[in-house]
Amino acid sequence: MAASSLSSFLSSLLLPKRPSPPLVDILCLLSQPHLRQTPSKRASLLATWGPSAPPSSFSSLHNATDISPILFPSLAYSSTLFFKSAYNVQIIVNDNEPEEKLLNRFRKEVLKAGVLLEAKRRRFFENKHEKKKRKAREAARKNRKRRPLPKAPKDIKHLANKERRGDEKDDNWDVPDVDLPYC
Amino acid sequence: MAKPIPRTSSRRNGRISSRKNARRIPKGVIHVQASFNNTIVTVTDVRGRVISWSSAGTCGFKGTRRGTPFAAQTAAGNAIRTVADQGMQRAEVMIKGPGLGRDAALRAIRRSGILLSFIRDVTPMPHNGCRPPKKRRV
Numbered sequence: 001m002a003a004s005s006l007s008s009f010l011s012s013l014l015l016p017k018r019p020s021p022p023l024v025d026i027l028c029l030l031s032q033p034h035l036r037q038t039p040s041k042r043a044s045l046l047a048t049w050g051p052s053a054p055p056s057s058f059s060s061l062h063n064a065t066d067i068s069p070i071l072f073p074s075l076a077y078s079s080t081l082f083f084k085s086a087y088n089v090q091i092i093v094n095d096n097e098p099e100e101k102l103l104n105r106f107r108k109e110v111l112k113a114g115v116l117l118e119a120k121r122r123r124f125f126e127n128k129h130e131k132k133k134r135k136a137r138e139a140a141r142k143n144r145k146r147r148p149l150p151k152a153p154k155d156i157k158h159l160a161n162k163e164r165r166g167d168e169k170d171d172n173w174d175v176p177d178v179d180l181p182y183c
Numbered sequence: 184m185a186k187p188i189p190r191t192s193s194r195r196n197g198r199i200s201s202r203k204n205a206r207r208i209p210k211g212v213i214h215v216q217a218s219f220n221n222t223i224v225t226v227t228d229v230r231g232r233v234i235s236w237s238s239a240g241t242c243g244f245k246g247t248r249r250g251t252p253f254a255a256q257t258a259a260g261n262a263i264r265t266v267a268d269q270g271m272q273r274a275e276v277m278i279k280g281p282g283l284g285r286d287a288a289l290r291a292i293r294r295s296g297i298l299l300s301f302i303r304d305v306t307p308m309p310h311n312g313c314r315p316p317k318k319r320r321v
Contacts, residue, residue, distance in 0.1 A: 087305050089304040090302070093300060109304075119306055125318065126318070
């Protein structure tokens with residue numbers, strides 16, 4: 001009943017063909033079970049619409065856009081509704097996928113979602129001081145990864161050094177051989 | 184005396200399923216709870232009713248060895264062996280918790296020959312809920 005109302009809502013919105021690519025993931029996820037039941041209409045609609053909907057690897061839906069809960073209120077909880085339990089990371093296994101490749105894919109998704117880091121953080125209580133230190137560390141790491149710009153170009157520094165050494169060589173340190181008046 | 188009225192089977196449904204051992208379930212869910220000290224592998228049906236379980240502790244490991252990946256591997260193997268002869272072909276895997284047993288259990292499940300449909304991570308994340316215990320000063 002809810003599914004049919006949702007589907008009518010979806011079709012009414014899909015007909016004016018509103019292009020919003022971030023919503024493709026959510027809609028594809030929700031309509032994938034429906035695709036199996038009613039392949040006729042919705043598949044054609046999705047085929048005209050979707051640029052990239054790979055069924056092989058769905059990542060977590062934590063990065064849904066902000067407007068999606070307003071546009072499709074039921075879809076805001078699509079990950080929880082469909083699977084009857086919230087999950088952080090989901091991987092759909094292809095047939096005949098080699099074991100190592102599957103494990104690597106799972107590990108990468110988990111790393112991207114930050115599950116292990118978060119669990120480690122929440123194991124023990126951290127006070128304000130610890131929290132500030134951790135946040136500073138994370139920000140530093142993020143900045144280091146994103147902006148590896150050197151402060152000053154290296155060749156100018158190199159030149160400056162050379163000039164300095166050259167000046168020292170040119171400098172005349174010898175005492176001039178001149179009779180001093182009062183010696 | 185009147186003959187006792189035969190009871191309807193509505194009450195007996197729960198009892199019967201625990202007595203009948205040859206319940207064939209083609210599709211199930213494998214829950215792996217991997218904590219730092221232990222790994223518990225539970226096999227349930229799609230609704231969540233437990234079929235069988237095994238853990239690193241029940242496999243004979245004790246103490247710190249329970250948390251190792253090898254122990255997780257044996258626990259997963261044990262759990263699946265009891266279920267494979269019940270005819271389970273497809274399974275979903277739900278992994279919970281940080282721990283060394285995550286990858287090892289997954290590897291063992293994959294090697295056992297059961298078809299996997301999903302692999303999900305369901306580590307519970309509080310939205311800043313209860314206060315965790317204090318830091319250890321070791």
